[in-house]
Amino acid sequence: xxxxxxxxxxMGFSAWRDVARDCLAAGLEPxxxxxxxxxxxxxxxxxxxxxxxxxxxxxxxxxxxxxxxxAHHRDDRRASTLYRVLWRLTHGEPRLLESAADPDVVELxxxxxxxxxxxxxxxxxxxxxxxxxxxxxxxxAWIQPDHPVLPLLGEFFAERFSDMRWSxxxxxxxxxxxxxxxxxxxxxxxxxxxxxxxxxxxxKTYYRAIFNPARVMVKAMTSEMPKRHWHTLPExxxxxxxxADSARRVDAMLAMPSAPExxxxxxxxxxxxxxxxxHEALSSCRGCELHEAATAPVPGRGSPHAPIVLVxxxxxxxxxxxxxxxxxxxxxxxxxxxxxxxxxxxxxxxTNAVKHxxxxxxxxxxxxxxxxxxxxxxxxxxxxxxLERIRPRVVVCLGATAxxxxxxVEVRVMRDRGTPRACAWAPHALVTVHPAAxxxxxxxxxxxxxxxxxxSDLARARALARGAPEKEVESS
Amino acid sequence: xxxxxxxxxxKLRVLAxxxxxxxxxxSSGSKRSGGKGLGSTQGMGICHSYTPDGRCISLLKVxxxxxxxxxxxxxINRRSSDVERATFxxxxxxxLTMDFYRRNYIEGLFLSSGIRKxxxxxxxxxxxxxxxxxxxxxxxxxxxxKAVAGASEALAQRAGLYADRVSVNIELPKDTDLQRLAPEKxxxxxxxxxxxxxxxxxxSRSSRRRARAKPPRxxxxxxxxxxxxxxTPAQDRxxxxxxxxxxxxxxxxxxxxxxxxxxxxxxxxxxxxPAPLVxxxxxxxxxxxxxxxxxxxxxxTPSSAPALDxxxxxxxxxxxxxxxxxxxxxxxxxxxxxxxxxGLGVRSVQRIxxxxxxxxxxxxxxxxxxVPLRKVSxxxxxxxxxxxxxxxxxxxxxxxxxxPATQLPLFGQTHG
Numbered sequence: 029x030x031x032x033x034x035x036x037x038x039m040g041f042s043a044w045r046d047v048a049r050d051c052l053a054a055g056l057e058p059x060x061x062x063x064x065x066x067x068x069x070x071x072x073x074x075x076x077x078x079x080x081x082x083x084x085x086x087x088x089x090x091x092x093x094x095x096x097x098x099a100h101h102r103d104d105r106r107a108s109t110l111y112r113v114l115w116r117l118t119h120g121e122p123r124l125l126e127s128a129a130d131p132d133v134v135e136l137x138x139x140x141x142x143x144x145x146x147x148x149x150x151x152x153x154x155x156x157x158x159x160x161x162x163x164x165x166x167x168x169a170w171i172q173p174d175h176p177v178l179p180l181l182g183e184f185f186a187e188r189f190s191d192m193r194w195s196x197x198x199x200x201x202x203x204x205x206x207x208x209x210x211x212x213x214x215x216x217x218x219x220x221x222x223x224x225x226x227x228x229x230x231x232k233t234y235y236r237a238i239f240n241p242a243r244v245m246v247k248a249m250t251s252e253m254p255k256r257h258w259h260t261l262p263e264x265x266x267x268x269x270x271x272a273d274s275a276r277r278v279d280a281m282l283a284m285p286s287a288p289e290x291x292x293x294x295x296x297x298x299x300x301x302x303x304x305x306x307h308e309a310l311s312s313c314r315g316c317e318l319h320e321a322a323t324a325p326v327p328g329r330g331s332p333h334a335p336i337v338l339v340x341x342x343x344x345x346x347x348x349x350x351x352x353x354x355x356x357x358x359x360x361x362x363x364x365x366x367x368x369x370x371x372x373x374x375x376x377x378x379t380n381a382v383k384h385x386x387x388x389x390x391x392x393x394x395x396x397x398x399x400x401x402x403x404x405x406x407x408x409x410x411x412x413x414x415l416e417r418i419r420p421r422v423v424v425c426l427g428a429t430a431x432x433x434x435x436x437v438e439v440r441v442m443r444d445r446g447t448p449r450a451c452a453w454a455p456h457a458l459v460t461v462h463p464a465a466x467x468x469x470x471x472x473x474x475x476x477x478x479x480x481x482x483x484s485d486l487a488r489a490r491a492l493a494r495g496a497p498e499k500e501v502e503s504s
Numbered sequence: 505x506x507x508x509x510x511x512x513x514x515k516l517r518v519l520a521x522x523x524x525x526x527x528x529x530x531s532s533g534s535k536r537s538g539g540k541g542l543g544s545t546q547g548m549g550i551c552h553s554y555t556p557d558g559r560c561i562s563l564l565k566v567x568x569x570x571x572x573x574x575x576x577x578x579x580i581n582r583r584s585s586d587v588e589r590a591t592f593x594x595x596x597x598x599x600l601t602m603d604f605y606r607r608n609y610i611e612g613l614f615l616s617s618g619i620r621k622x623x624x625x626x627x628x629x630x631x632x633x634x635x636x637x638x639x640x641x642x643x644x645x646x647x648x649x650k651a652v653a654g655a656s657e658a659l660a661q662r663a664g665l666y667a668d669r670v671s672v673n674i675e676l677p678k679d680t681d682l683q684r685l686a687p688e689k690x691x692x693x694x695x696x697x698x699x700x701x702x703x704x705x706x707x708s709r710s711s712r713r714r715a716r717a718k719p720p721r722x723x724x725x726x727x728x729x730x731x732x733x734x735x736t737p738a739q740d741r742x743x744x745x746x747x748x749x750x751x752x753x754x755x756x757x758x759x760x761x762x763x764x765x766x767x768x769x770x771x772x773x774x775x776x777x778p779a780p781l782v783x784x785x786x787x788x789x790x791x792x793x794x795x796x797x798x799x800x801x802x803x804x805t806p807s808s809a810p811a812l813d814x815x816x817x818x819x820x821x822x823x824x825x826x827x828x829x830x831x832x833x834x835x836x837x838x839x840x841x842x843x844x845x846x847g848l849g850v851r852s853v854q855r856i857x858x859x860x861x862x863x864x865x866x867x868x869x870x871x872x873x874x875v876p877l878r879k880v881s882x883x884x885x886x887x888x889x890x891x892x893x894x895x896x897x898x899x900x901x902x903x904x905x906x907x908p909a910t911q912l913p914l915f916g917q918t919h920g
Binding site: 131231234235245248263 | 512513516517518520521523524525541542543544546550551552553554555556557558559560561564565600603604606607608609642765766777778781855856858859861862863866868869870871872873
């Protein structure tokens with residue numbers, strides 16, 4: 029077997045080319061050339077130097093273009109792959125590169141693609157920071173390219189930032205431009221680069237604002253901007269916060285009232301001027317996803333001329349099946365409280381803030397689940413349309429959901445209950461506890477307290493509806 | 505004026521937020537070598553960063569103002585929307601663009617705008633930003649101006665003098681969609697602007713070929729447009745018909761499809777749910793088939809199946825519906841037919857063509873090209889394949905066998 033020759037392995041095209049030319053001139057088959065040698069053995073097994081420099085044999089131009097890039101691959105096999113292809117091109121296979129499936133060609137293509145990608149990402153990921161020096165502004169970046177590609181990019185950056193003075197530093201090499209021409213320097217540590225720039229706050233502001241929280245696709249991001257590069261990209265400090273916040277922002281987006289002058293549903297329901305046709309329109313509502321699982325929307329019930337409108341949370345299991353509000357246990361509780369407060373059936377109209385039953389299935393049972401802000405927001409136009417048609421003197425919010433739908437999120441039931449306030453849909457609005465609260469109370473004493481609260485607040489509503497003295501009314 | 509001023513930050517926050525629903529961020533297709541000033545554009549655009557929505561940041565994409573006198577239902581900036589408003593001064597935008605560019609954050613500027621007083625007034629201010637960048641700052645980076653629908657044709661053409669790309673949004677697939685959701689816009693008007701821009705581009709190109717003293721280039725990266733998908737009942741067939749008409753009539757470089765996604769302060773004229781992103785993806789694939797693979801709209805979305813199959817890509821869907829055209833022999837089939845084989849892209853086809861001048865195409869060589877064999881093999885014959893791939897071709901369950909593995913566990917809906 030022929031002797032193995034060790035060939036010096038250096039980074040860059042011309043270093044490789046010079047050695048490859050000598051190997052070729054000496055007729056060394058690729059299997060006899062070992063690229064990179066154990067320390068100290070160069071002299072012993074070096075490539076024989078021809079007496080006159082051998083000319084580079086003619087090879088396709090495409091090979092030269094590819095080789096100039098592949099010579100900047102970090103992996104040592106770049107040199108042997110290049111030499112194998114060079115050997116075959118000059119030994120009877122001049123059209124080798126057209127054999128796209130040949131193992132050597134595939135390997136060459138793979139290495140080339142990796143270098144090209146690294147060069148492209150380096151063009152993209154350089155982040156200059158401005159330094160004010162005595163002789164003016166200097167822009168400095170520090171970057172860690174996957175492959176030592178900076179020498180390939182001098183021309184690109186010089187053309188692009190031709191009216192600046194700049195330096196791009198990396199552990200492998202550095203590029204410098206003085207306003208006229210670029211030059212290559214040695215590798216530099218991160219500590220040689222500035223640590224901040226006043227523009228970065230603004231850049232991060234832009235990065236946060238241009239992100240669309242409604243379509244999170246982290247994998248698409250990290251495949252193009254791998255995490256190993258994040259430490260030199262200032263904007264990536266914003267990513268964890270953006271992701272943590274995205275679900276909440278989408279919810280908030282949907283929960284925002286539709287337009288400044290009122291709900292846009294107003295336009296949809298305004299042609300229907302009576303309650304009956306409103307209820308009919310409601311029956312086909314698909315304003316939110318609750319309709320998919322619920323039986324049918326539950327409209328309000330009661331006199332269209334009622335002076336008091338009572339707004340609950342949402343229909344329960346029984347209500348959903350009956351199609352009528354307040355027919356379950358909480359409805360019985362409410363009926364007793366109304367009677368105790370001296371209110372008759374034709375004085376009240378009963379409805380809910382959310383018209384579809386929101387539940388979580390549990391075996392054969394459907395467990396009540398609190399409607400979300402999006403449901404309240406989606407359903408609000410129906411509630412407002414009811415109030416607009418009835419024009420009650422008093423609207424009573426039973427519990428937090430109703431209060432939130434009509435009076436905003438600041439209302440606290442136990443703190444604010446029983447105190448009349450003005451609202452846009454009735455001269456008086458009252459907040460009180462939901463009748464179901466008494467049913468869920470932890471002990472009989474607490475239940476009695478809540479019942480008493482409900483009854484006294486309803487008595488208050490009755491007084492207001494029948495024309496209570498003006499001085500009793502505090503407006504907020 | 506300091507760029508770090510809190511007011512600039514507020515404006516940037518508001519006016520970038522308002523621009524984020526624009527799909528395009530491309531900075532490709534233009535070559536502008538570095539002159540005396542800052543900046544260059546290559547043929548290929550550069551994505552400088554990516555946000556967690558997977559989209560690229562190539563350009564500083566902002567509105568000049570989000571004040572708008574129009575009331576388009578799908579738009580967050582419509583006049584009846586309760587959003588925070590802001591307006592950039594042209595000087596502020598010029599400064600911001602230059603400062604970002606100098607730090608290598610961006611390839612250039614993508615400027616769009618709400619309609620402030622009138623379409624012409626707005627476009628004039630946008631052109632002023634581009635003019636300042638080019639003439640005063642000698643800026644050589646990329647500029648994309650979104651011409652305002654309804655602006656005069658002369659102004660739309662003038663935008664092309666400073667911009668690499670000019671675009672006018674077609675907005676929705678059909679004119680009836682526009683009437684419903686964008687009452688102030690008409691497709692005739694939008695396409696009027698497109699055709700004015702096209703003739704300015706054409707004229708500039710042909711006179712630059714003839715004249716010795718070269719007149720200025722107009723929009724060297726051509727024009728593009730954007731269509732919102734899923735905000736109206738328009739089918740994929742309608743969408744693709746509109747797209748192919750625009751490609752043909754106005755020689756657009758790109759049509760961008762943007763799946764409708766819920767916006768704050770949504771109008772009730774809109775669906776409450778986002779359109780599936782996979783539909784957007786399938787439309788891009790179909791669009792590619794029209795432009796690079798020799799398909800036409802009636803093949804991809806015949807009137808009998810006007811919606812694209814969301815589970816499989818449109819080329820595979822076509823091949824399954826036209827099995828009589830397969831299998832094709834890789835050593836002999838013409839390029840046009842190779843392009844129709846599911847799983848073979850333009851580049852693979854190119855490599856097969858160059859390879860088969862040297863030797864026969866084998867399964868082994870396809871594997872070396874990293875061609876997806878599972879998908880390709882039912883539709884091809886190679887000289888070394890003995891397993892009779894056409895048997896697979898006749899199987900009823902071929903579609904199911906070729907479904908992407910990740911989609912198999914997806915059955916039906918998650919609830920309801």
